[in-house]
Amino acid sequence: MGSWIRPGLRVCRIGALALTVLTALVVGCSSDAADAAEAERIAELLELRPGMRVADVGAGDGEWTVDLARRVGGAGHVWATEVKEEHLAEIRERVEEAGLHNVTVARGDQTTNGLPDACCDAILLRLVYHHFTDPARMRRELVRALRPGGIVAVIDIEPQEHWRKLEGVPERGGHGIPAEELIAEMAQDGFRVLRRQTGWNGDEDRYGVVFGRGKEGGRPRRLRSSGPAGTPRGEGEEEGQRPGAR
């Protein structure tokens, strides 16, 4: 019996291997396309122009930092902050590999963001705000680091009940933060909504909100719709918590 089962198993194994390779190729390609599309959307959200001074707070492995730094060019500057030592090392490595000389990598923590006073025209928080254990303190840090007329762009996600629980963060019904809660919290420190986008990068649970402060805090402008986007990626995918992960 074993003699006729084995060849069948071999065929199955070869078939499974081919399928895995094919899936990796397809998923890999679509993720790259999604990354490029999201990079464009982030640039649009931040209204990036050469010469701008920008911060990527909670930059993770620095993927978006590199893109921001290329876009603001040699006349501009990017600060990338992280609380985790391993991420700081990854960011430095990526920046060096990319041959960029306009990036400062800074360590932050849950009380200070590590940015200089009034350094930035725009600050990006991509899937980071809901990680803050003391959001009020971090908001005050955003105010401190923002130049007059500067903006803060928050990309975040509605609470995901089944994702891993984050230690020490306010209870919000899951991993993430409702857009309305974020807006109400930001308002406590004088931030008002300049622009807002739902269905960020094709994921209905994600959103992007651009905040300004006071009279100088930018002028309201409508973003074009994100349209049918490629595979969304970010926190869930990285943590294997979302289907279609890469």
Ligand SMILES: C[S@@+](CC[C@H](N)C(=O)[O-])C[C@H]1O[C@@H](n2cnc3c(N)ncnc32)[C@H](O)[C@@H]1O
């Ligand atoms: C889900 S990851 C997002 C990484 C990156 N922004 C991205 O979109 O790929 C959240 C990151 O925020 C970092 N983080 C959490 N609290 C932070 C804080 N107070 N200051 C800076 N980074 C923080 C975490 O270490 C983690 O790398």
